[in-house]
Amino acid sequence: MLEELIIHQPDDPIQFMINHLKQNNDDVPRICVLGPPASGKTTVALWLCKRLDAIRISQETLLFKEALALTEEARAYKERKEKIPNALWANLIQERLSNVDCIKQGWILEGFPENQEQAWILQSSGIIPRHVVALYAPDTVLIERNSGKRIDPNTEEVYHTTFDWPHDTLIQERLVKPEGPSEQEIPKKLLEYHRNFPGIFQIYQKVLKSINADQPSMDVLSQVLTYVQTWHRSAAPFTPRIVFFGPPGSGKSLQADLLAQKYSVVNICCGQLLKEIVAGKTKLGELVKTYIDSGYPVPDKLVIKILTERLSTLDCMTNGWVLYGFPRDVEQGQQLQESHFVPNRVFFFNLPYESIVERLSQRRTDPVTGERYHSTFRPAPTPEIQARLRQNPRDKEENIEMRVESYYRNIKDLEDFYEDAFYVNADQDPFAVFEFIESCIIKPLPCKKFKSP
Numbered sequence: 001m002l003e004e005l006i007i008h009q010p011d012d013p014i015q016f017m018i019n020h021l022k023q024n025n026d027d028v029p030r031i032c033v034l035g036p037p038a039s040g041k042t043t044v045a046l047w048l049c050k051r052l053d054a055i056r057i058s059q060e061t062l063l064f065k066e067a068l069a070l071t072e073e074a075r076a077y078k079e080r081k082e083k084i085p086n087a088l089w090a091n092l093i094q095e096r097l098s099n100v101d102c103i104k105q106g107w108i109l110e111g112f113p114e115n116q117e118q119a120w121i122l123q124s125s126g127i128i129p130r131h132v133v134a135l136y137a138p139d140t141v142l143i144e145r146n147s148g149k150r151i152d153p154n155t156e157e158v159y160h161t162t163f164d165w166p167h168d169t170l171i172q173e174r175l176v177k178p179e180g181p182s183e184q185e186i187p188k189k190l191l192e193y194h195r196n197f198p199g200i201f202q203i204y205q206k207v208l209k210s211i212n213a214d215q216p217s218m219d220v221l222s223q224v225l226t227y228v229q230t231w232h233r234s235a236a237p238f239t240p241r242i243v244f245f246g247p248p249g250s251g252k253s254l255q256a257d258l259l260a261q262k263y264s265v266v267n268i269c270c271g272q273l274l275k276e277i278v279a280g281k282t283k284l285g286e287l288v289k290t291y292i293d294s295g296y297p298v299p300d301k302l303v304i305k306i307l308t309e310r311l312s313t314l315d316c317m318t319n320g321w322v323l324y325g326f327p328r329d330v331e332q333g334q335q336l337q338e339s340h341f342v343p344n345r346v347f348f349f350n351l352p353y354e355s356i357v358e359r360l361s362q363r364r365t366d367p368v369t370g371e372r373y374h375s376t377f378r379p380a381p382t383p384e385i386q387a388r389l390r391q392n393p394r395d396k397e398e399n400i401e402m403r404v405e406s407y408y409r410n411i412k413d414l415e416d417f418y419e420d421a422f423y424v425n426a427d428q429d430p431f432a433v434f435e436f437i438e439s440c441i442i443k444p445l446p447c448k449k450f451k452s453p
Contacts, residue, residue, distance in 0.1 A: 028106030035135030038145035090121035116199030240320035246349025270325035346421040364389035
């Protein structure tokens with residue numbers, strides 16, 4: 001991002017960085033957790049934040065934990081025991097959501113919007129949740145819960161004197177009764193919520209799911225997580241972020257070239273990227289070169305640093321990318337995901353071992369032009385070229401076997417990791433393979449499943 005700032009030198013660098021990040025945030029959570037008092041909104045929101053690495057936003061965080069431009073004005077209303085206007089709440093939320101952490105990691109909005117007017121204002125400001133969870137329970141249960149509710153001021157975890165009392169005596173000692181509706185006020189608050197909810201439902205009905213909060217907490221959390229992991233299908237255009245997996249000789253580089261030519265996505269081969277870094281003769285390139293020259297694999301942290309810098313460049317962010325040669329195992333896949341570069345299309349190429357050997361063992365390269373030829377499928381056009389062709393030592397049969405074994409060593413775990421992947425029969429005409437890949441790319445996005453940390 002720093003490089004982009006230096007290149008473009010925008011008049012408004014903050015807005016430039018926000019726009020830059022927004023180009024790669026279509027997969028992050030945007031969730032509202034609603035419900036009447038004591039329905040468990042805070043417990044659900046905190047738990048989702050831990051699971052999804054998102055930012056939690058609530059009345060308490062906006063008023064007492066943020067240094068926003070409008071915070072003092074909102075606090076003044078609170079101190080005078082006056083109702084904070086809907087527009088002021090909406091402006092506070094909009095200001096907080098424009099921060100880089102919310103844009104990059106996503107957000108969980110707890111207890112907002114409270115009414116239809118707030119929902120309209122948020123929507124008109126471009127704040128549109130992807131999932132809305134509405135908790136519900138009988139009023140008698142909620143009144144009983146409210147009276148025994150306690151909060152740990154250190155962790156903000158919610159406990160209850162009857163239903164969920166902590167075993168740790170240190171936690172017990174520091175629990176406090178939260179600020180909130182008293183026993184006399186709670187019926188009025190419940191009535192207000194029931195009066196406002198139909199208007200909220202009208203706006204968010206296509207993305208809203210009601211979940212019964214009057215059941216064991218783990219059942220509630222499980223149902224919430226299942227819902228927010230669903231992906232509402234859309235035919236809207238998206239920025240392709242594609243990863244190819246396949247054994248040597250399965251045609252990954254050819255298919256990546258075809259995609260790049262037709263759709264202008266950026267073609268990134270991890271191995272080639274490392275070679276380019278070495279050729280640049282930078283300090284980073286010299287460090288990579290020491291590993292390559294010694295025959296040791298380049299450390300994952302170094303590869304991730306190089307790769308994420310490339311994926312963060314303007315052409316990748318705007319045109320999309322197709323990546324192959326990384327990740328090679330689940331740990332690398334997790335690191336890529338934690339760097340917030342999550343592919344939205346993953347393909348596994350399948351090719352029988354006999355076909356792999358046939359393709360690679362007869363492959364030759366022209367040292368003069370760099371062109372690749374094949375003894376059977378693409379022979380050299382002239383005897384002169386044929387005479388100077390060379391075989392890469394990696395394409396000798398004994399080395400092919402080692403490379404194939406190395407690929408299959410981790411592939412089953414990667415297939416489990418990328419559950420929504422497409423599987424390609426690579427043992428056919430390359431253009432038939434490309435047609436299949438292309439058809440999968442233009443399909444609506446598959447249901448997205450967030451991975452546990």
